Amino acid sequence: MMGPFGIGRNSRESAHLLDNAEQNIGNSTTLLPEVGALGPLVPSFTIIPQANPARLLALSGPSDKGQTTTIVMTASRLIGAANPNPGLPGPITGIIEYGSGGRFTRIEFDIPVGPFLGAINQASTAVEPQDGCAIVTVPTSVLRAYARYDNLLIAPVLGTGGGQTLAQLHGVTDPNLMGPGGPVLVNVSPPPAPSTIIVPSEPVAVKAMAAYFTKPRSKVYKTINCYISNETGGGPAVSVWAPGAVGGYGNYVFYALPTGTRSVRVLRFPTSAVLNVLIHDNVRPVDYFILPHTANSNAPSFDIVGNQSIIGLNSATSGDTVVMLKLVCEIGI
16 A cells, blocks of 8 residues: 555664664773884884774665764773783774765774773773763765774875875884884883883774764864874984975975865974974975964964865974874864
């Protein structure tokens, strides 16, 4: 029997993405750190994005019934028998693929690791760690949510022919160099008899949930880790330039901005390093400014407008060196 809209009364066809009770709208997984190319006990600057990131959500609906959907993704430290020696949590990247039918795209963003009680490298086993949270809203009828552990990841420089990192361009092989979530060498006794222990990156629990009709209030960011030296300041300081770069880019180092970037904040240490900043579209420079000395003030943020999609950085002088360089991008969906 046909209903008033030509659909059978007994039809059970799902009309929306989350209507099918057999599909999982909430899930969790444990992410383990990747091991650097130089071995588990030696930090490495090698580019190591985690292979085969864990799929947390895999939802599909009729291609003509897309709907605005909010995804909540969280991350927290693991405490207990599964992690008897808590270390330092590395950065966690959330990945969402969304779209309609055979047309879809993806975004990447940071999932902050939640706070904890205890020392920075030893959480209290008597307290359940809190979750850090990122909230993203997308229009979609297809939803895939992943999480990736970006342990030891330092972003490659564009236009260098081999996808080298800023550290590799300078030939840095110092074992104190580490990725953003790499092992940390800690000196546990003073001279003349120093000894070190290695605080590992620890596993984290990541969760994802999807819902309709929410009003998210959070901002979403994606951090590009360009260079990370020893956290204690003992690692090599490098100039922000690419010797012998190909493609006619001079000595700038270029990074691609993530999809949906609205603004960028350049974080560097020391803040006394003066940097030239060049903004490109996909063909040519379209904007330029100088990042001055900003001691005792917040790092400046600038908008990304029009078809700007690439950022280039260059030390103003040979003395403008950094031991840390990051690009923090605000993502707008």
